[in-house]
Every structure is written in structure tokens, then in C-alpha cells.
Amino acid sequence: MTRKQLNLAIFEGKAESIFWQPRLETWILFHRAKGTLPDRFRDLTDLEIYDRLKCSVRYAASSGLHYYYTTTVETFERPVDRNHTEFITKTEKGILKTVYQIVPGGMGYSDNNRIVEFPVKTVEDLKILTHLENHFNAVAIPELFEEAANRVGQRAEPTVFLPSTGFTDLIKRHAGLLNTYYLLNDYPSEFNKYMEACDERDMRIAREALKLPCRIFNLGDHVTNEFTPPPILKKYVIPRWKKISQLMTENNRFVHSHWDGNSRLILPYLKESGLHAVEALTPAPMCDMTLEEINQATQGMVVLDLIPAIFFLPSFPLKELLSFTERTIEMFMPRLILGVSDEISPPGEIERIEAISELIDKKFGLPG
Numbered sequence: 001m002t003r004k005q006l007n008l009a010i011f012e013g014k015a016e017s018i019f020w021q022p023r024l025e026t027w028i029l030f031h032r033a034k035g036t037l038p039d040r041f042r043d044l045t046d047l048e049i050y051d052r053l054k055c056s057v058r059y060a061a062s063s064g065l066h067y068y069y070t071t072t073v074e075t076f077e078r079p080v081d082r083n084h085t086e087f088i089t090k091t092e093k094g095i096l097k098t099v100y101q102i103v104p105g106g107m108g109y110s111d112n113n114r115i116v117e118f119p120v121k122t123v124e125d126l127k128i129l130t131h132l133e134n135h136f137n138a139v140a141i142p143e144l145f146e147e148a149a150n151r152v153g154q155r156a157e158p159t160v161f162l163p164s165t166g167f168t169d170l171i172k173r174h175a176g177l178l179n180t181y182y183l184l185n186d187y188p189s190e191f192n193k194y195m196e197a198c199d200e201r202d203m204r205i206a207r208e209a210l211k212l213p214c215r216i217f218n219l220g221d222h223v224t225n226e227f228t229p230p231p232i233l234k235k236y237v238i239p240r241w242k243k244i245s246q247l248m249t250e251n252n253r254f255v256h257s258h259w260d261g262n263s264r265l266i267l268p269y270l271k272e273s274g275l276h277a278v279e280a281l282t283p284a285p286m287c288d289m290t291l292e293e294i295n296q297a298t299q300g301m302v303v304l305d306l307i308p309a310i311f312f313l314p315s316f317p318l319k320e321l322l323s324f325t326e327r328t329i330e331m332f333m334p335r336l337i338l339g340v341s342d343e344i345s346p347p348g349e350i351e352r353i354e355a356i357s358e359l360i361d362k363k364f365g366l367p368g
Contacts, residue, residue, distance in 0.1 A: 003056045003367045007157035007337070008215060011254045011276065011302055015334045017364050021056040021156065021304070022353055023343035024049065030346035033109035038350070050155065053350070054357040054366055058304075058339070061158035064145025064212045065205070071135040089119070094128040096120070108346055120175040123187040126194055129174055133166065133197040137204055140211035149213075154368070159216040162205060162244075162255075166198025167236045168222050177227070199240050206244050210251050217248065217255045218279060224261035225288070233266050238273055245274035256304060260342045262288040267297040277302035280342035286310050295331050303332050305339035307356075312340065312348035318355065325356055329363075 001009070001017075009015040028046050031037045041049050050057045074090040080099065089096040099117035106112025120126050149158045163169070170180045184191045209217060221237070228237055241257065248255045256277035263281060267289060270278060278301060283291050286308035294303070306328050311321040329336065338360075344353065360366060 001367050002154040004152075004154045004157050006367045007056065010335065010337055011157075011216060013335075017367070018329050018333050018360055019056065019337045020054075020339070020357060020360050020366070021058050021337050022307075022340045022356075023058060024053070024055075024350075024353070025059075025343070027344045027346055027348060027350065030108040047152070047155065053353050054361065055353060056156045057152065058156060058159055059161070059218075060156070061145065061148035061152045062161045062218075063148035064141050064160060064214070065138045065209060066141055066144075067136065067138050067205075069132065069135050070137055071131070073132065073135075084116070085113070086117075089132075091128055091131060093131040094124065096125060096128055115173075115176075118174055118176045118179065120170070120183070121179065123183065123190050126175075126183055126187070126190055129170075130190070130194040130197045133194065133201050136201050138208045140208050142212055145212045145214060157216055158214055159218050160209060160212065160214045162209060162217050162219050163198075163202055164220045164222065165202075165228075165237050165240055166195050167232065168227050169198065170194070171227055172222065195236055199243075202240060203243060203247070206247055210247075210253065215253055217253065219244070219255060219257045221257045221259070222261065223257065223259055223266060224263055225265045226262065228266060230266055230269065233269055238269060242274040245276065248276070249274075254302075256302070258342070264288040264293065267293060270297050270301065271299075275301065277304060277337075279304040280339075281306060282308055282341035286341070291328060291331055298332075298335075302335050302337060304337040305341040306332070306336070307338065307340050309340050309343065309345055309348065312344045312352045314347070314349055318352060321352060322355060322359055325359060329360075 006015060006017060006019050010019055028049060044052060047057060047060060072092055077085055077087045079085050083102055085100050085102060087098045096119035098115060098119045100113040101116045103112040103114060120129055152158060171177050175183060223233065223237060245255055254276040256279050257275055258279045260280035260282060278298060281294050283289050283294060283306060307325060310316060311324065
């Protein structure tokens, strides 16, 4: 069985083995930019590094959806001073402005542009954003997807990104955490119109995504206790998950949501989400859930990742990493796509990725 076949078999409930799919892109980008890639990797492509480490890649073929607006939108960026830029979005309903602080080399492999002034500050700004979401769409281009999928080959069953829920989008990109909740409480009618626009946007895009020959999709939601506590999750997020999951099920596709944070308070609601899988749940000691709690909450679902990223740091005993990995496999196999929650960081030791590959190979054999 190839890695691609095993990847899909786990979602189909037909697998009897473990699939190892850590996300390495940030680690590779950082060390390639710094000139600190180990000698044995320096002449290899990213996919060849995955091959050398005997693991699968998850998002190398997330391609095939072209996003666009069905209304007139003009965007441009201009400097404010040597440390800041502003990004302007002009629409027929008004202007939104985002101010970024430039942190030179902040990502290691590129500058880090951090939002210091969110574009949505008032309810009038929220109305402009709602207008944009009402006119946001996508067109599927199967040829682009197939080109990317062919590059990945038998390494993995491709997964394509779909948008985040409008609630966490507002927190992450448009208004920040505090102002999102101020807008929700001070202007509930306008807030609900925004969320309805986002939910309709997501269904439009999901229906278009079905035109791609792709079986697995990811919602980059980043739901957490802090972002989406139970009352918010039940009102604004779960109904969307159910609609998208039903659409995917009816079309023989699979969808999972990215969590990645403290989630113990919202974990029990996974059972009513309709999702086929959940990505990047992060157990203790990095976040606030135990493996046992995650196992109980995800019965009947595929679980992706689960090994906390801090376990790959030099300060964490390798023996404990391997012991945790074995316990995770025993608890979740055969519905487990093992990975790092949510990815190995630049100071992580890549040799630990190899150690897990060796552990899996000895116990189960690695797919071709």
C-alpha cells in the first residue's frame, strides 16, 4: 500500500496501520533561509526531504481554487514609516485600513508583518466587511489541482484548504479578539448579518471545491476556548460545520477542522459537529487536554497530529517523546494520522522526526 492509499484508507475506515504525516514546511523554510539545513538535505527539494525522513506531506497539493470578488475592490499597500506599512481596501461601501508593523527577519526566512491596527474598528467597518464577504467567491481550476497532485505523487492523498469560520476570521484578521466581542455584544444584528454572509460564502466555496478531484478538505478554523467558548461554538460554528460536512458526505468527500490551542471546554462538542476529522488537537503539557479526554471526545472520527511541538525541542527527553508516541498510536490507531500539533518549530530537532519514523517502521512497517 502506498502512502497515498493509506492516507485515504484511514478516512474511509479501511486502514489497519499508522500514517505518519508531520508538517515540516516552517522548519525547512527557516533552515534553508539561514543556511543551516543539514548537509544531507541541502541539495534536496522539500518533497525529497520528506522522502529522506520517511514521512508523508499534507498540504503540498492545496491548489486549484482561485478566489475573487464579484464587486469592485481596489487594494494597495504603502509605507507609513520605516517600520510600518498600511494595506488599503477600497470598496463602493467604504475603505478599510490595516496597519502592519514590519519585524525584519521575524519569521527567520522572511519579514514578519504583524497587525497593529485592525481594519474593522466600528460597526460601519463591519458593514463594509460584510459587503466584501457577500461578494467573495471562488472558481475551481482542476488542472492546477491535478498538476500539484501529480508533483506529490504517491506521497499523500491531497488536502485542499477551505476558509476559516467568519468568527475566528474576524478575530485573527479583521478586528482582534476584544473588538470582535464588543461588536458582537453592542451590535448583534449587524454581527449576525456578517456571520450569515461568511457562512453563505463558505457554502459557495465548498460547492465549487467539489469540482476538484480532491477527497479531503481542511477548514483552517483555529477554534479554542478563548476564541470560541461553548456558547459561541454552538451558535456560530457548529451549524456551519454540520452544513459543510453534510455536503462533503453526500459527495463522498471528507472535511476536518484545524483547532490548535487550549480546547478542553469545547472538546465535548466535537461529537455534534458532523466533522469527519479534527486536526492539531494539542495535548498536555502544551495545552489543556489529556490524550484520554481527546480519545473520548473523538470516537468515530479521524484524528490528525497529537504530538505536542514542544516534544521536539532539545530540552525535552527523547525517551519521553517516543513513549508518548507509542501511547498515542495504541490509543488512536487505526483512525490516526500521526503528526506534530501543529508543526515542528525551527529550533526543533529534525532527528526526532526520524526517530518516530524508525519506531513506526519497526512496529508496523512504513508504506511505500
